[in-house]
Amino acid sequence: MPSSATAPSKTWRWVLPWSVGAAALALAAALALTVGPGEFALGDVLELIAVKLRGGQLEPTAEAILWELRLPRILLALLVGAGLGCAGAVTQGLFRNPLASPGVLGISTGAAAAVILGFALGVDEQGLWVTPTLAGLGALTMLALLFGLTSRRQDLAYLLLTGVALNALAGAASTVTLAMFLDRYALAQKAMAWMMGSFDGRGFTQLGWASGPILIGMVAAWALHRPLDLLVLGEETAATLGVDRGRLRLLAALVVGLLVGTSTAAVGVIGFVGLVVPHVARALLGGAGHAHARLLPASMVVGAALMLGVDTLGRALTPMFLAPGALTSLIGGVFFLWLLRRQTEEPT
Amino acid sequence: MKLRAEGLGLRVAGRWLIRGCSFELTPGTVSVIVGPNGSGKTTLLRALLGLIQPDEGKVWLDGSPLARHSLRARARACAWLPQRTELPWGMPANELVMLGRAPHLSAFAGPGRADELAVTAALARVEASDLSVRDVRTLSGGELQRVLLARLLATEAPLLLLDEPTTALDVGHALALLELTRELAAAGHGVLMSLHELELARRYGDQALLLRGDDAGGYVLGSVNEVLTPAVISEVFAVGAKIIAGELRFHSTVT
Secondary structure, three states, X not given: OOHXXXXXXXHHHHHHHHHHHHHHHHHHHHHHHHOOOOOOXXXXXXXXXXXXHOOOOOOHHHHHHHHHHHHHHHHHHHHXXXXXXXXXXXXXXHOOOOOOOOOOOXXXXXXXXXXXXXXXXXXXXXXXXXXXXXXXXXXXXXXXXXXXXXXXXXXXHHHHHHHHHHHHHHHHHHHHHHHHOOOOHHHHHHHHHHHOOOOOOOOHHHHHHHHHHHHHHHHHHHHOHHHHHHHHHOHHHHHHOOOOHHHHHHHHHHHHHHHXXXXXXXXXXXXXXXXXXXXXXXXXXXXXXXXXXXXXXXXXXXXXXXXXXXXXXXXXXXXXXXXXXXXXXXXXXXXXXXXXXXXXXXOO | OOEEEEEEEEEEOOEEEEEEEEEEEOOOOEXXXXXXXXXXXXXXXXXXXXXXXXOXXXXXXXXXXXXXXXXXXXXXXXXXXXXXXXXXXXXXXXXXXXXXXXXXXXXXXXXXXXXXXXHHHHHHXXXXXXXXXXXXXHOOHHHHHHHHHHHHHHOOOOEEEEEOOOXXXXXXXXXXXXXXXXXXXXXXXXXXXXXXXXXXXXXXXXXXXXXOOOOEOOEEXXXXXXXXXXXXXXXXXXXXXXXXXXXXEEXXXXX
């Protein structure tokens, strides 16, 4: 008797949870559309989708609130969350370290410092591409410094302490830049608002230029899944299994730079998403979490869900302003301490 | 499939670990590298794998220099067991062994039926079939070494390079592992390993390369019985050595 008659086929075992996950995420996004001022129910949201699929228009208030304000913001939250979750999984794989993440290692702070320098010099007015490019370059600079400084020693404490130092340096660079232009009130306000990390006032514009690079970054990340798997054996052993170490580092750094840079440019610094998300994804996947072919997509889904939840919570609490970046750092900081505690009990 | 070093010279911090050395690793034989601590056994193995560039000479794989072969082609020819592998929690042994299939997989397609069969066969070869779904971090030293060796076998590389494979093992497991290397050689593999235990090297090796550790790159190369003699050992390791009842015995010369 063929085994497929008794047990569900292997493909089916994977398709089912992924479909359920995607459907749950879509439903959550639809529900998130109803949150906020104005009496909209799930029915209105479904109507919006139906009308828009036919290429029509809603009545003006609903059109403005649902279509022009909330939908792009929600899509942006999903996109940024997926990108940051994915970047976190790549970073952890690359440094072979569950405590590594773009936030902890100073990569996000580096991106932010470059953007603030751009604000101060006024180059961000030159075009929409300037801020994302600066953010990407800032992230890549930090990665290059990390590689350079940790090439001799690869242990956990050394990597994290290097991250602490780089975080402090990049943070200081931002502060110094701002201090030099303190008399320009508008600049300070713009920089502060941006640094806090928020989806307020972000819409189709940011979604327009951010979706391309983030989607490309996520596909490119997935393409690196096998070499990232092999890295668990150590860099040299991975090399004896056909991994080109230099190329992997370069490509992974470009991917992380692209994802973190674009996300940071779009919505500011959203800390700790890259740290928390891959752990949640691993817990959901169980033993299969070691395979990046599954860990990377799962991190994207979990990241998108987390970002949507954080942003929706923030909107539900309006008029109280709760910056999503602050909320993720709050969750992430506690989570990091818990991880650190577990790491020391169960040394890896 | 042959791995050949020609006029190999390796230098670390101004001192030669080995210099002007030519030898060959061929299928069907077990070669051992021995030498005092810090004499460069691991460095030599890394150079033979192409992980570092030799300071002099060249490494050849079959008819052409190692560097001319793609990383994938090299991975299919030579498999490497490092001295220590730090592994994450929660990884099942069969997934670890599956990593050895990487040189045979295309960039995007997942492992297929043939790869699963190779993993099963490799685990069976090292008598670790019952460990296949165990978390690798919960394995004992001997069990883990067998699973790691299965990872090499899953690669189906004819040449196996092992860096002190017996160091973390008790004597029973060490002997079992060395017996296994002999069986693998009999089945057509070429095995090259560094070893600490000179008597075991003599008993299980065919060819021996002894690094003198004299900073001038001195070495002794030949069959184990030519190289691992009491005279050479007393000189290189600064101990007294004798063969009693066919076995090497040592005694300290410090009085």
